[in-house]
Amino acid sequence: MYQEVILDHYKNPHGRGLRDGDAEVHHVNPTCGDEITLRVKYDGTTIKDVSYEGQGCSISQASASVLNELLVGKELAEAQKIQEAFLELMQSKGRIEPDDAMEEILEDAVAFAGVSKYPARVKCALLSWMAWKDATAQALGGADAERKTA
Amino acid sequence: MTQLPGLLDTEAIRKDFPVLDRLVHDGKKLVYLDNAATSQKPRQVLDVLSEYYERYNANVHRGVHVLAEEATALYEGARDKVAAFINAPSRDEVIFTKNASESLNLVANMLGWADEPYRVDHDTEIVITEMEHHSNIVPWQLLAQRTGAKLKWFGLTDDGRLDLSNIDEIITEKTKIVSFVLVSNILGTVNPVEAIVRRAQEVGALVCIDASQAAPHMPLDVQALQADFVAFTGHKMCGPTGIGVLWGRQELLEDLPPFLGGGEMIETVSMHSSTYAPAPHKFEAGTPPIAQAVGLGAAIDYLSSIGMDKILAHEHALTEYAVQRLSEVPDLRIIGPTTAEDRGAAISFTLGDIHPHDVGQVLDEQGIAVRVGHHCARPVCLRYGIPATTRASFYLYSTPAEIEALVEGLEHVRNFFG
Numbered sequence: 001m002y003q004e005v006i007l008d009h010y011k012n013p014h015g016r017g018l019r020d021g022d023a024e025v026h027h028v029n030p031t032c033g034d035e036i037t038l039r040v041k042y043d044g045t046t047i048k049d050v051s052y053e054g055q056g057c058s059i060s061q062a063s064a065s066v067l068n069e070l071l072v073g074k075e076l077a078e079a080q081k082i083q084e085a086f087l088e089l090m091q092s093k094g095r096i097e098p099d100d101a102m103e104e105i106l107e108d109a110v111a112f113a114g115v116s117k118y119p120a121r122v123k124c125a126l127l128s129w130m131a132w133k134d135a136t137a138q139a140l141g142g143a144d145a146e147r148k149t150a
Numbered sequence: 151m152t153q154l155p156g157l158l159d160t161e162a163i164r165k166d167f168p169v170l171d172r173l174v175h176d177g178k179k180l181v182y183l184d185n186a187a188t189s190q191k192p193r194q195v196l197d198v199l200s201e202y203y204e205r206y207n208a209n210v211h212r213g214v215h216v217l218a219e220e221a222t223a224l225y226e227g228a229r230d231k232v233a234a235f236i237n238a239p240s241r242d243e244v245i246f247t248k249n250a251s252e253s254l255n256l257v258a259n260m261l262g263w264a265d266e267p268y269r270v271d272h273d274t275e276i277v278i279t280e281m282e283h284h285s286n287i288v289p290w291q292l293l294a295q296r297t298g299a300k301l302k303w304f305g306l307t308d309d310g311r312l313d314l315s316n317i318d319e320i321i322t323e324k325t326k327i328v329s330f331v332l333v334s335n336i337l338g339t340v341n342p343v344e345a346i347v348r349r350a351q352e353v354g355a356l357v358c359i360d361a362s363q364a365a366p367h368m369p370l371d372v373q374a375l376q377a378d379f380v381a382f383t384g385h386k387m388c389g390p391t392g393i394g395v396l397w398g399r400q401e402l403l404e405d406l407p408p409f410l411g412g413g414e415m416i417e418t419v420s421m422h423s424s425t426y427a428p429a430p431h432k433f434e435a436g437t438p439p440i441a442q443a444v445g446l447g448a449a450i451d452y453l454s455s456i457g458m459d460k461i462l463a464h465e466h467a468l469t470e471y472a473v474q475r476l477s478e479v480p481d482l483r484i485i486g487p488t489t490a491e492d493r494g495a496a497i498s499f500t501l502g503d504i505h506p507h508d509v510g511q512v513l514d515e516q517g518i519a520v521r522v523g524h525h526c527a528r529p530v531c532l533r534y535g536i537p538a539t540t541r542a543s544f545y546l547y548s549t550p551a552e553i554e555a556l557v558e559g560l561e562h563v564r565n566f567f568g
Contacts, residue, residue, distance in 0.1 A: 001511065002566070010567075032507050032523045033537040055537050057507035058567070124507065 178517030186543035228447030253381035272298030337486030
C-alpha cells in the first residue's frame with residue numbers, strides 16, 4: 001500500500017500552503033481526524049492553482065500533493081475526467097489493476113490502487129479530491145458547476 | 151522471556167482464546183493490543199453461546215413451556231451473576247441494555263423525563279469531564295439542549311488527570327447529575343471517585359459512573375463507589391457484543407420514569423394508559439438480548455475463576471513494563487499518565503510527526519493490532535493539541551513479549567517513515 005511514489009509525495013509535497021483562491025473549503029474525515037483546507041483559483045475554466053493546508057496521514061497528504069501536481073494547469077473538463085477516474089480506482093476495492101490507459105490519465109495517482117483494498121483508508125485518499133470538487137462547485141457557481149461535475 | 155512479578159499464567163489462559171492463535175498477513179502471529187476497543191472471547195463463553203441456541207432458545211418471561219422457562223432462568227441467572235460481580239445490594243438493580251452507550255443514554259433520558267427532585271431542566275446543571283468517551287458527552291449535550299440545562303465539565307491537567315482544583319465551582323447547588331469515567335479509554339487515567347462523589351453528595355447531585363474500562367480490568371464494587379448509577383458493557387470483558395449493564399440504586403429506579411416503552415416493561419396496558427413493571431423490567435422494553443446476557447454471565451464466571459484482583463495485578467505489571475519500554479522509543483510521547491500509578495492498561499501515544507493511521511497500518515502489516523484515531527474522545531485530542539493517537543491496550547492474556555513486539559514494530563515504523 002505504501003508505494004514509493006506515495007511516500008515521496010508525503011515527504012516532499014507539491015504546492016502545499018494556502019495561496020489566493022476563488023473559493024475555500026474545509027473537509028474532515030471524522031473517523032481519523034484528517035483535515036484539509038483547500039482553495040481553487042480559476043482563470044476561466046483553466047485551473048490556475050489548487051492550494052491546501054492540512055493534517056493527516058501519509059495517504060491523505062500524499063493524495064493532496066498528487067492532486068496539485070495533476071490538476072494545476074488543466075482545463076476543468078479534463079480535471080473532472082481525472083477526478084472521476086481516481087474515484088473509480090479508489091472505489092474498486094482492489095479489483096482494478098491500472099492499465100496503460102489509466103496510467104496515462106492518472107499518472108502518479110495510480111500508486112493509490114493498493115489503498116483501495118483498505119476500506120478504512122479510501123476516505124483518506126479521497127479527502128482532497130472531494131474538497132477540490134466542492135471548492136470548484138463553489139468557485140464556478142453552484143448550479144453551473146453541479147451540472148458540469150454531474 | 152521477560153518475567154514480571156504479578157503476571158498470570160498467560161500460556162494457559164491464551165489456550166482459552168482460539169482467535170489468539172490466528173496468523174495474519176501471510177503467517178504473522180497476531181499480537182492483539184486493541185483490548186480497550188473490544189476483548190477477545192474465551193472458548194467458555196463461545197460454548198455457552200452456542201449451547202444456548204442449540205438447547206434452550208426461547209423468548210423469556212412469557213412462555214409456559216420448558217424452553218421458555220429454561221431460557222428465562224438462564225437470562226435471570228445472568229442478572230444474578232452480574233449483581234454478584236459488582237456487589238449490587240439487589241439483583242433488581244441490574245438493568246440489561248445493549249451497551250454502555252445505551253446505559254448512559256437511559257440515565258440521561260430518565261432524568262430528562264423525571265419529576266422533582268431529579269428533574270433536569272433550565273435551572274439546573276449537568277457536570278461531565280473533558281476525558282469522557284463520546285458516549286458520556288453526547289447524551290448529556292442532547293439533554294442540555296432539550297431541557298435548557300447548563301453543561302459543565304472538569305478540564306484536564308497536562309499529565310492527563312482531572313483538574314479538580316475548582317471542584318466547588320463546577321459542582322454546585324444547581325448540579326443535578328455528575329457523570330464521569332472511572333478509567334479513561336484514551337488516557338488510561340483512573341479517576342479519584344471519592345473526591346467527586348463527596349462533593350456531589352454535599353450538593354445533593356446524583357452520580358453516574360462510566361465503568362466500561364474498569365469492569366473488565368479490576369474488582370468493581372458499586373457500593374464502595376457510592377455512585378447512583380454505574381454503566382458498563384459486556385464485549386470489553388470477554389462477553390459478546392450487544393449486551394450492556396446499567397446498575398442503579400433501587401429507590402431511584404423505582405422513582406424514575408421508563409424511557410423505552412414496549413413489551414416486557416409493563417404491568418397492564420389499556421388503550422388510554424399503562425402501568426409499568428417494577429425495575430429492572432421497567433427499563434427493559436422488548437425482547438432483550440437473551441443469549442448475549444447469558445454469554446456475559448459466562449464471561450463473568452470465567453473472569454471470576456481467574457480473579458479480578460489477579461487480573462488487575464497482571465495488567466498493572468504489564469502497564470509498568472509497557473510505559474517503561476515505550477518511553478525508550480525515540481520521539482514517542484505518551485498522552486496520559488507516564489507512570490503506572492492510578493493508571494489502566496490502555497496507553498495512547500504519538501510517534502514524532504508520523505500520523506497514527508500510518509503507525510497503525512504499518513504495525514498491522516507486522517500482525518500487531520492497535521487502535522488509531524480519536525478513540526471516541528475527540529476533546530482529549532483537542533486538549534493536547536494532537537490530531538489523533540495510537541493506542542495499545544492490554545488484557546489478561548497479554549504478555550511482555552507482545553509489548554516487546556510492539557516496541558520493535560514501532561522501530562520499524564520509524565525507519566519506514568523516517
